[in-house]
Amino acid sequence: MPSLDDLRKRITSVKSTQKITKAMKMVAAAKLRKAQENAEKGRPYSKKMNNVILNLSKSITDKENAPKLLVGTGEEKVHLCIVLTADRGLCGGFNTNIIKKAKSYFEKIISKNKTLKIITVGSKGYDQLKRQYKSYIIENISFKESKNINYFDADKVGKIIIEKFEKNEFDVCAIFYNKFKNVITQIPQEQQIVPLNEDKDDKDDSGNDNDYEFEPDEDEILSNLLPKNISTQIFKAMLENSASEQGSRMTAMDNATRNAGELVDRLTIEYNRSRQAAITKELIEIISGAESL
């Protein structure tokens, strides 16, 4: 049985924790609005980009000589996985969900005896993966210094990928991130970017039978466009991720605040009870003392 003093201390400590989680929730809510706006503003670009590439790849007849970024190297031996996570914790299952998704993919690859290479973006992902997959991680990128998500950062990651591809360091590349659906739901995503898989979400079915005029020719446009598309896809993933992170943190902190409230209520009842018991005990002692006289 904890003493009254212990209980009082416990209540104060829970209350101050509650204050912190409440503040974090409100900060996350404010950031979420901005991040969500950004994510929505960024969607048209990646959507248009996808459409252009789709139209282009349809008009390519000579599949053999098509750019490798589009059709792949013809092999599937080395898989490169880009795992995008947050730089900060305390956001519920946000990071864990991405890692879980990524891990199941890793296991599949390892069990098929293929080579696995991992690049982590964001320090939380690195922290969680290094225990188990340390030997596979080839690079760890973090954008802690940049305040906002910007295209420049995404482009850096994109360039690393292209560089590795040109050196034939991998055959297939997939990215892992959380797609923002709403504040409560974020869906961990696995998206293959090399060779390019059609993204079903971004598909626009507005009859693509147009005969385009290309200037210069298709191949040259494609080879120019595909590296850009990789950066764009990563940028999109980063935007979705940041909105998801804030959403996830907001829900997590909201829950924590509520839990703390419940805990304070319970502790207060316990505190009052034991205070009452102490008073009763003292009274009994006095009365029985007086009776024995």
Next chain:
Amino acid sequence: MSNLFNIDIVNPDQSFLSKDNVFEVVIPAVEGEIGILKDHIPIISFLKPGIIKVFSETEEQNFYVEDGIVEFKDNTLSVLTSSIFDLKDADKNFVSESISSAEAELSKDNIDDQKRFLLNHKVEVLKSISIN
């Protein structure tokens, strides 16, 4: 019949410009400038550093772009670019910085002809901006 069409200029992080009352747009495509009017045939091309001129009923707007992709289809011109600014809000410092960084790049030996051409062109366009 009207001779107007739509233009959408999008950046990776936002929609930059969206208009539905333009009658001519001149874009600096990689193989030369293209003027686009309504009912142009579908075209995909990419940009070199230069100036996009947008003529609408009421005004004429000029934008500097560094690179990007254009697609024209169903009377909608989409321009995807990561570096664009309105000539009216051109920042003198930024322009001169871009010129000097491009010139520094030019002075390196290990660049190929195509890149050299693009850089030369970029310097030229940027200089013409800073004069105005």
